[in-house]
Amino acid sequence: MRATGRGLLEPVGASHGAVAAVAWESASAPRAAASDAGGALGTTHVMLGVQELDDADFWEPLESSVTMALDSSYENLDDWIGFEWGGSVYFKEGDRATDGPATPGVLDYNLASDLEMYEASLGMRRTFLRTTSLRPYIGLGATAIYYEAEQIESGPPVPPAIDDHRARINHKRMTFGLYAHAGFELQLGQNWMLGLDLRALRGTDLPEMFGNGDVDYDRASFFVGFGG
16 A cells, blocks of 8 residues: 555555546445435426417417427425526417308408517426436426517408508517416436426416406426536
């Protein structure tokens, strides 16, 4: 045995390559080898998903769209629950036939619609099997959504007018709701992960917006994450 410069005893003739290999394996070992006492689990997910508005008839043809979202969380390993926060954006535009004021009941007018939504949320998260590579989780909390919606109806003239009919309605407003979601993370290495997230939002209210409606939704997302 001989003393190293760090005050440790090392067998004489021990290979420095072997020592380095052991050190690398220790640094890259899965979190499963760690103790639950102390430490933390922190993740950020970059999500790409499909979002379906709950009231499809009200929103036609804007009822579904590809959505981008960001979701972050932090949990102390010795606490039962942690915190999460995030946001998302939703853009959709489309056209459909409608009956206009000149000929009710006849689909001879065009309704062009556009919807933008910006969401920010804050809640609580519980990740299970925190020290393993495959970690299921659940979360719930509150969300705020700012939306801009527009409809333009166009078609034949409405007598006694002689010019083509064109009517524009625009709404900009904030609404609030409650969300719940669940998913899993598959840790691929020291810092990267893949996963799937399912999310539902309820309780929003949009009074007097093309009639009384809401922006409640269900969303399924695939994500690439980092942290762990």
